[in-house]
Amino acid sequence: MWVGLGSIRDGKTSTAGGLRVGLAVLGAATLLTSCTSEVTGSPVTAAGPPPGTVDIASLDVGNYPTEPAPLGTAETPKVGSIVEAQRMANYVTGPWEVDPALVVGYIRQPMVLIPGQVSVPMLKEVSQAAERHQFVNGFFVSRRSKDDKTFLHHAVLRFPDPGAAVAATAEIARVAGEIQLPMQTSPATPLPIPGHPETVATSSTHNNGPRSWATVRSATPRGPYVLLQQAQAVDVAATAALVAKTLDLQGPLIDQFKATDIARFAELPIDPTGLLAKTLPISTSDATLVQRTTYERRGALQFQTDPVASTATFDRTGTDLMSSATTTVYETRDEAGARLMVDRFSAELALDADSTDAVQGLPGSSCFALEGGGSYCVAAAGRYVIEANAVQLADTHQRVAAQYVMLMAG
Structure with a gap:
């Protein structure tokens, strides 16, 4: 679970994944301060139809894109x-x-x-x-x-x-x-x-x-x-x-690392697995150096609040891939694995967290208010798990909703 590895700047939040503690990351040109807030309370699950019967048209996606956008190569x-x-x-x-x-x-x-x-x-x-x-x-x-x-x-x-x-x-x-x-x-x-x-x-x-x-x-x-x-x-x-x-x-x-020839760095694909194309995008100017990418299992664990606990969660859910952009998406083995990960991430926060309104129309989603300001939500979308955070709760809800629609479209 990763809440805090995003930067709140000028009223906007960019989420880099699942590190739910106050860490900071090296940004594109400077160090960006993360959401160092701790959260308190228990999760509130959104009311709605059973999983698999989400009314896509009713979700509030704001102005966020909802169609996957394939990415090319590094180019430089x-x-x-x-x-x-x-x-x-x-x-x-x-x-x-x-x-x-x-x-x-x-x-x-x-x-x-x-x-x-x-x-x-x-x-x-x-x-x-x-x-x-x-x-x-x-x-x-x-x-x-x-x-x-x-x-x-x-x-x-x-x-x-x-x-x-x-x-x-x-x-x-x-x-x-x-x-x-x-x-x-x-x-x-x-x-x-x-x-x-x-x-x-x-x-x-x-x-x-x-x-x-x-x-x-x-x-x-x-x-x-x-x-x-x-x-x-x-x-x-x-x-x-x-x-x-x-x-x-x-x-x-x-x-074991298969290093790329330095002369061919510009040819490296940004999204070799295709998961990043299905993740709510972030602009190159807003992205930190650890965002706009996908990580395999160990790379994803580097960003977890408690990597030992997350290792057990990854084992149980068959998680070996995580993408990081405006939202974070985990690819699990199946829908049951995704629901289990949402439950575990929610339970981790609920130990001392204040819950807030869940995403309307997404049954099983959970949201929490960050003590120092901002909010965090987690939800399942088929075999995927979505994490998002932003300053305003409505913005966080829209990010999760848009990410859900994008995953279903892809």
Whole structure:
């Protein structure tokens, strides 16, 4: 379930998928603040006929389009680089796979990384170092534990060739080690990572009154990629072990990624599965770098409020594809799977959520008022699940209704 990974700007909301916590994403030219609101109450299900008897003509779709719109190719190398980085998200290890406690959204994430458009402190300096070695693109994720004792920032960066990746590793590690972190009480010192002699890493200690922790920053070349981590745990040994397990998982995973030749980025299809064409569109100027795309299973999980819980939901519903534009659409195995996902997403919000009016004419839809303003709705459409959020509830309703009609038309 993903509520908060959209940006409310100038009275408009663009939804990027199912992350129902306050995360922010890297936008087309800047970082866009997400809906960080928490919600309270229980869902209200819209009255109406049984599923399968929706009166399409009665749905209020506002001015939103209702016909699928096929998309072409990236057309430019820059857009192709973004599309390729979005594809890479499916081959980036989620922090929860390293430690199931790492489920809470942290810092500004997930992010597509491309040269010249990284403005997050620390990442900006690292990106600048990477650009000196022809950095191509990358993908960044970050999660922490609920008790705030452990966190993991993790990224995969691509370079033109293994030689450039090796050269970048040394410089990135040097630059990262020179960045003074808040409450740092010791200089960064070299640290070997168990089982990974190729990794260049440093450790430092931090103190905030009675609380102390260790931070490890590491860079590892892997073919044309550099695997980056900044991890925090109770001591150096625990933190180094967190980094080592991340590398144990990430190395073989990125080896499976079928990277596109850089010279052919402009030829990459924006919508290889056809699901994005059936998703309520978003303009290129409003889209963040993680929107206007589809994600496979792991990529979709990167954006979930609780990826561990969502993994179970995806398993039960046969969900392996998610599109992200003005709305978010999940493709499940069948209609029963879609209804189950709506129930689970609604139940997740209903634990502490205020419900509001459901979408008129869509039985089984559920809507919630966001505490800081705005609204969120979820509904099933055949074997698909729709998520939408906007500032005004009426707008959210129209987005869901238009998305329903579009899916039924496609």
